[in-house]
Amino acid sequence: MASSYSSESNAGTPSQNSGGGSEQHPLHITDQRKRKRMISNRESARRSRMRKQKHLDDLKAQLSHLTAENGRLTTAVQATVQIYFAVEAENSVLRAQVAELSHRLESLNEIISIVNSRSFLPEEDIFIGDRGVSMMNNGPWSESNRLVTQPPVASADILMY
Template identity: 55%
Template sequence: MGCSTRVASSSAGSGSTVLQNSGSEEDLRVLIEQRKRKRMISNRESAGRSRMRKQNHLDDLAAHAAQLQAGNHRLASAIDMATRYYLAVKTQNSILKDQMDELCHRLRSLDEIIASCGINSDPSACPLTFDGFLMNP
């Protein structure tokens, strides 16, 4: 787009020429300025939408992180409870094994006593049970 100028002669007829801006050049400048303003406004709105999307994304990520942390806390608590239960069962199992070893030792001792006395080792012939109570009163 070229600038257009017109040559006007003075009314006095001196022959001097004056360069003047045409109306279309001024209109072009106004149009360019309007387009710049519209583009600036559009860019600002677009940047605002972009910031809003970014903020929403950050909020979503923060909420997701909070959910994951809560899940981690629940899992850590469940693991802690399971570990405590495991240790309690393991302790109880150890106690029961010790009791079983002691009872097996007692049973072997009783079997040795019975064998050394020459008494019939048939369990049905003995009226006593393992824990000392009578089976057949």
């Protein structure tokens, strides 16, 4: 049986030679290879599109995650900044109080050193009261009160801010 190489009906079937074995026509083999290559290329392109789409989806998910994380971090930073400003304001008040109390303590120490270093004349008296120290006649340091052996004690109001 001899077959025609130009026939379209035999394009997909093997042709027979005189030896009885099956052999394909060279055009038919190239056509088949082209089809296989085309199918392989289409499948490769499809896989490539799928990889690109998966990569794009992964990037979108990562963007969403990072955007949410950025929002959480921004909120945390804002809260920390507010706490920082509150603590800074409180520190400023405390520094002012320390300065005032240090000044008061320094003044009281000066007064105590003056009181301890002076020899009092009978007509002078020192009165330590709620508003500080003043020189007075006939006060707690008068002649009648000179027998008191305890040193004067500053009132708690003097030390309060």
